[in-house]
Amino acid sequence: MEFNQEEKKKIEKMIVDSSIDALEAGRIKEYDLSVIADFVLAKIDNIKTTDELRTFLEELAAKWKFFHP
Secondary structure, eight states: OBOOHHHHHHHHHHHHHHHHHHHHTTSSOHHHHHHHHHHHHHHHTTOOBHHHHHHHHHHHHHHOGGGOO
16 A cells, blocks of 8 residues: 555654654653654655555664654
């Protein structure tokens, strides 16, 4: 199934919100925000399908546990 721009924006917002929550809770440092952003920006534009999205989110959660559902 195709991954559209509206879904992409929702995922990006969820990633930003979760990152801010983790920062405020002391689970990550400010430095981590730029590392997370670099990871997301390097991958998100290449996602075209929901399977690719699932893989991306699994990678994200493996790197930063606070993204794990």
